[in-house]
Amino acid sequence: MVTVEGAIENGECVNAPAQILKDTHASPAERLWALAAEDMAAVDALILDRMQSPVGLIPNLAQHLVGAGGKRLRPLLTVATSLMCGYQGDAHHKLAAAVEFIHSATLLHDDVVDESELRRGKKPANLIWGNSASILVGDFLFARAFNLMVETGSMEALGILSNASSVIAEGEVQQLAALRDVKMDETAYMQVISAKTAALFAAATEVSPVIANRPAAERSALRDYGLKLGLAFQLVDDALDYGGFESALGKSVGDDFREGKMTLPVIRAVEAADEKDAAFWHRVIVEREQTEVDFETAISLLRKTGALDSTMDLARQYAREAREALSVFDASPWRETLEDLADYVVERIN
Template identity: 55%
Template sequence: MTATLHRLDKRTDPSLDPLMALVADDMNRVNAVILDRMQSKIPLIPELAGHLIAGGGKRMRPMLTLACAKLIGYGGTRHHLLSAAVEFIHTATLLHDDVVDGSDLRRGKRTANIIWGNPASVLVGDFLFSKSFELMVEAESLKALRVLSGASAVIAEGEVNQLTAIRRIDTPEDRYLDIIGAKTAALFAAACRIAAIVADRSDADEAALDAYGRNLGIAFQLVDDAIDYVSDADTMGKDAGDDFREGKMTLPVILAYARGDEESRAFWRDAVSGKRASDADLAHAITLIRSTRAVDDTLARARHYGQRAIDAIGRFPNGPAKDAMIEAVEFAIRRAY
């Protein structure tokens, strides 16, 4: 196979532009579905949903559904409905997450829960989940419905798992990987897999697209968790140090704690428990993470999973779709640099 992740070290400016160009026409149709189905006779619903849906997100997950359909030569239209369903699931999850996390910023804008309150955000999230299931049914694929509904359940399990791991300094690395595999990678995997399902492709093709999405999703979340300690609010679109202040045991913290001396481990125990949450404490945490190379190794893991994503689509023909999907992996990794 010629596509390998050494390209990440050579190309410093990968972009989502090829992916966006590849699926532009299909994405216009998906956007039309999204705008139509988020409407309601209750004005607050489209107002609140539109705040997030039109809030600058790249819509990477539905784009991956469309790109996978291009990769395997699907010529139908059912994937438009399913792509919109994927975006509604993702948006509903974000609305609920921001309530759980008490977040103030999302994509550089005030979160819906800050503007309209927690009850409205939760209920509109429920509305979007319901709409996603309507779209799945309309796509007339029981198997796609099973995959996306299963992914929705796994996402919820992942969020609960993360909630119960918050402020637990003893959270092991394998539990962390279980959490991000559920709360992030499951929807990436399902978004890719459903393209093969509606195209009636083989189980092997389904598995390959699932593996591409799943490994890309893990890499994407690893990079996000690293960025929280090496970037700022303008770059991240959320408050810098949110994970630190919320006591989330992400991989950079797990590695820094494991590699620290007793003094630094005592700091991490206090920080994760909520006793050390000032700006000065965050600065010290960043110093410890850098001195233990925890971010470097987190990003190395991300590159590993990115390579696995690229390997997974090696069975498919070379061409614009495959190139765009490879560059999407490169883009996901390079966000941290």
């Protein structure tokens, strides 16, 4: 099967789109990329250009992360929804690149906070160049994102993405404050992931009808689509951390557990815990006294309580709501593929 990553790495961008669209086994993400291939090539060129700096460390470190692969899902959403809205121009390229820079900047900062050992299948930048360099290059990418937003001349788009940047930062701080807090409830957790993950998905899709001058109903629909897609995406990541595959997750399995993060599966397992299991969760999450077998024990408890299954059920519910949000748009290959993408985000490990 032709993959997005393989096509890009092998320099097959010109011929790959037709191959992918003919491939009945291609994923919705791959089909969406194929439909938007020319525009995504322009976005990639813009990203590469705006990563450059006379300060050599900046492009080297940025390239390590931004060029490490990834599906460019968020900028792809900006491009695809802009084209679905009938936008003509090049502002969507700049906004898509800005979205990728915002996302990459948050990842650089996250790796410093989380002390993760794997990012997009590679050693994270902070373990190579150090925490200070990662934080500062993350700041550089944020600045580049705002440069690109201003260049579009759309104050509304600038407002949407700048607000999302603030919300993301608030979500990260809220998550940090709740680290190892075994009393964190589901409402608080959904607020965290709505901010730190779903906000950028929502902004990435909401800017499209804005620059295309589409009706308010379409703007609301695409914001809802992005928000629900982002929530589904994060909930699946929560579940994947307890028994998924590193290739699907993009980071080491078990990182959330080792860091003492309260994710939805753990919150639901704690709520269902008896006295013995509650003591286990307090030891491994609050006190962070973890042995080699504790991760497997945690997985067993998540399965026993149905916490993993119920988390995936909620992710599927959000995916359905994302699909439904697109009903205001006329039928088209764009709408169909974006609808399928919502299901794919949930079922991507199968």
